[in-house]
Each structure stands twice: as structure tokens, then as C-alpha cells.
Amino acid sequence: MMIDYPTLRFIWWLLVGVLLIGFAVMDGHDLGVGTLLPWIGRDDDERRVLLNAIGPHWDGNQVWFITGGGALFAAWPFIYATAFSGFYWAMLAVLWTLFLRPVGFDYRSKLPYAGWRGFWDGALFISGLVPPIIFGVAFGNLLQGVPFTFDDTLRASYSGTFWALLNPFALLCGLVSSAMITFQGATFLIIKTEGAPQARARRAAMFMGLAAALLFALAGAWVSRLPGYQIVAGALPGAESNPLAKTVLVHAGAWMTNYHRRPLLWLLPAVGIAAALAGSLLARRGRGGWAFIASSLTQAGIIGTAGSSMFPFLMPSSLNPNASLTVWDASSSRLTLAVMFWVALIFTPLIVLYTSWCYRVMRGPVTVEAVRKNSKTAY
Structure with missing residues (x-):
């Protein structure tokens, strides 16, 4: 079956979104447990x-993160190159904190000393707290535009x-990300x-569900007043990739354009807020399985809202709006x-x-x- 170029581009936009949601749901509860470690474990x-609740799965769940990076490189090389250059130190901060996870899990219980175990508990807390905040900060900056451009040779x-x-809005987005990931954990x-x-x-869970809903609503209200980006010429869906072959207009409220054109998109923020509130209520009643499903829907609603608001933009440029990547x-x-596409179609279900x-x-x-019975083999 032959799929036309515009459809393939849209499919990969959806697939990378699915990978981001998969990362938030699967590795998100691992990171959330790390964030909660000092408070729930007394x-x-x-x-x-x-630690043993997530022990069998945490390393496998990070495959979602690695796969997302690989898909970004293969599907959107301009995004990969520009983002990893512009967000270089932020990405390094994520990697440095993630480095603490494998050594923290493996070394933490090797010695019985309180100081030793406390040190690694702190490392696992940092490795759970920092990455979601930085990911949220990155999304906040994407919504405001990133100061990059291209020369005539597309460098x-x-x-x-x-x-x-x-900046303030990006930090708010970092709090939204941290709240929803901690809610998942x-x-x-x-x-x-x-x-x-x-x-x-x-x-x-009760507190973080309410916090996620409130912070997400606050961020959404802020976005509605932010200067957004809109293509007014060029960027044909079937044309060869050339970020400079279009004209982009920046004006307040532009990120709401897709919602005006397709009102069904309002279901995404509605699901994000409603699921967070429902998950908080279910957690209060001790319905853990249903609360986890509600929390997962919260991740999908929030990430889906961010992606749909920006579509077709992937990385807007504040320095030269016409160079924005879409x-x-x-x-x-x-x-x-x-x-x-065919590789993903085969291996993703597996x-x-x-x-x-x-x-x-x-x-x-x-x-x-x-844990006491298996003290020598458990984390």
C-alpha cells in the first residue's frame, strides 16, 4: 500500500505524540515514584x-524515551538537530539526572549504612523530579518560540x-509536567x-491530581493570550522539506486557531482536566486501578492539548518566524x-x-x- 507524503507526515506527527504519551504513562510512574520517595517511604x-514496586520495569520503561529520541531523529532531522543544539544544556541536565537512576537502584541497598542509603535515596529523588520539570520547561519555550534561524544553506x-x-510561563509548564508525572506515580x-x-x-494522588488540573487550566488560560504562530503562505504538505519556503504571522491568540476550526479538539483539554479530577476522587476512595487509568488519561489529554494547539508547528522560531519548523x-x-511506518506498525504492538x-x-x-525475605536480591 502506497501512502502519500502529506499523510505520512501527519501519521508521524501522531506516532511521535503516541511515543510521548507512552513515555509519560510508562516511565512517568517510575519518575513519579522517585519524586515521592522521601514522603511516602518513611x-x-x-x-x-x-523501589521494588517499580524495580522490575523502570529500565524497560525508559525504552519509550530512547525510542522517542530515535523517532525524532529519523522522522524530523531538522527538529532533532535544532532542538538538541538549542536545548543542549537542558538536555544534558536531563541525562545527568537520569544517569543517577541505574546506579541508584543497583548500589542503594548494597551497604546497610543509613548515610549510604540516604545518599542514593536523594539521587533517586533528583532523578525523578528534574526530568519532568525540564521537559515541561522545554514545551513552555516551544509555545513561546525558540530563538533560532537558518542560513541560506539551512545550517x-x-x-x-x-x-x-x-522564564515564568515555561516554569509554570514545568510545574504542570511535574504534577502530572507525580500524580501518575x-x-x-x-x-x-x-x-x-x-x-x-x-x-x-488526591493532592497531585487537583494540582495537575489547576496548573493545567492556568497554563491554558495563559496560552490563550500568548503570541502564537500561523502560516499564511507556503509550507505545502506535499513539498520537499525547506523551512524557509513559507511566511509565518505571529499574533496573540494564534494558538487557539485550531480549536476554532475544529471544536472537537476541545475534548483534549477537557479530558486532561476531568481525568485529573476524577483520578483524585478515585484515589480518595482507594480505587487504585481506576485512578491509574484516569491519571494516564490526564497525561494523554495534557500532551495532546499541547501538540494540537501548536499543529502544524513543531518548533517555532522567535528570531525568524519564517524559519519555524513544521x-x-x-x-x-x-x-x-x-x-x-511499516517498522513501527510491526514492532509497536510487540x-x-x-x-x-x-x-x-x-x-x-x-x-x-x-522485601525482608528477599533482602539480598531485592533493591
Whole structure:
């Protein structure tokens, strides 16, 4: 079956969005547990329960992050090159904190000393807290435009600084991201723990669900007043990729254009807020499984809202709006997208199947007694 170039470009926009949502849902609950580690785990045994709740899955779940980066490189090379240059120090901060995860899990319980274990608990907390905040800050800067441009040979140049990324709106988006990821971790712990840790996880889920809904609504109200980007000429869906072959207008409220044209898109922010509030209520009632589903829908609603608001823009340029990268002019060739489409069509269901099998095999809560019984092999 032959798929035309514009359709392939749109399909890959959807697929990368699915990968981002998959990362938020799967690796998100691991990062959320790390963020909650100092508060839900009050002693060494309880903290080991939390670590072993995600222990069988955390490294496999990071495949979503790696796959997302690989898909970004293969489908949208302009985005990969420009983003990793412009957000270089932010990306390094994410990687440095993620480096702490494998060593933290493996070394934390090797020695019985409180100082040793406390150090690695702090490392795991940082590795859970920092990446979601930075990812949210990055999205906040995308919505405001990133200071880059291209020369006549399409070589990118970036004029921003790391500290300029930490502006008020971007920090608000960082808080939204942190709240929704921590919410995901709290709902997962309701399923995987018992007794006092579970009670604390329920309270954390109630609070973080409400926080995610409130912060997301506040960010949405801010976005409606932000200067947004709109293509007024060029950027034909079937043309070869050339980011300079279009004209872009910047004006307040432009990010709301897609919602005016397609009112059904309002379902995405509605799902994000409603699912967060429902998940908070379900957590209060101890319905861990349903709360986790609601939290997962929160991730999908929030990420879907961000992507749909910007479409077809992927990385707007505040320095030269006409150089903004979009779905229609930043992608790889038609052949590349077509080959990757069939690869994704085959392997994505396989990944979902074996991941589901792993969670089924390792289902059930982790208890203090189980950790003590397997003290030498457990995290």
C-alpha cells in the first residue's frame, strides 16, 4: 500500500505524540515514584518497598524515551538537530539526572549504612523530579518560540541561553509536567503498596491530581493570550522539506486557531482536566486501578492539548518566524517515513504485548515482608 507524503507526515506527527504519551504513562510512574520517595517511604523498609514496586520495569520503561529520541531523529532531522543544539544544556541536565537512576537502584541497598542509603535515596529523588520539570520547561519555550534561524544553506544557529529558558510561563509548564508525572506515580503506588505507604500514596494522588488540573487550566488560560504562530503562505504538505519556503504571522491568540476550526479538539483539554479530577476522587476512595487509568488519561489529554494547539508547528522560531519548523517542512523523505511506518506498525504492538505480559507476571502489591525475605536480591 502506497501512502502519500502529506499523510505520512501527519501519521508521524501522531506516532511521535503516541511515543510521548507512552513515555509519560510508562516511565512517568517510575519518575513519579522517585519524586515521592522521601514522603511516602518513611523508613528504610518502606522505601525499599517503593523501589521494588517499580524495580522490575523502570529500565524497560525508559525504552519509550530512547525510542522517542530515535523517532525524532529519523522522522524530523531538522527538529532533532535544532532542538538538541538549542536545548543542549537542558538536555544534558536531563541525562545527568537520569544517569543517577541505574546506579541508584543497583548500589542503594548494597551497604546497610543509613548515610549510604540516604545518599542514593536523594539521587533517586533528583532523578525523578528534574526530568519532568525540564521537559515541561522545554514545551513552555516551544509555545513561546525558540530563538533560532537558518542560513541560506539551512545550517541552524541558536542565540538563546540556558537561563533564558527559565522564564515564568515555561516554569509554570514545568510545574504542570511535574504534577502530572507525580500524580501518575502516586496512583501506581496505590496499586503496588499496602498499609501506611498506600494511605500516603492515596493522599499524594488526591493532592497531585487537583494540582495537575489547576496548573493545567492556568497554563491554558495563559496560552490563550500568548503570541502564537500561523502560516499564511507556503509550507505545502506535499513539498520537499525547506523551512524557509513559507511566511509565518505571529499574533496573540494564534494558538487557539485550531480549536476554532475544529471544536472537537476541545475534548483534549477537557479530558486532561476531568481525568485529573476524577483520578483524585478515585484515589480518595482507594480505587487504585481506576485512578491509574484516569491519571494516564490526564497525561494523554495534557500532551495532546499541547501538540494540537501548536499543529502544524513543531518548533517555532522567535528570531525568524519564517524559519519555524513544521510538520510539512521539517520531515525526512517520503521513503524514510514510509519504511519507518511499516517498522513501527510491526514492532509497536510487540512492545505493547511484551510490556503488558511483564506487568501481568509482576502484578500484585509489594510488601515489607517480601522485601525482608528477599533482602539480598531485592533493591
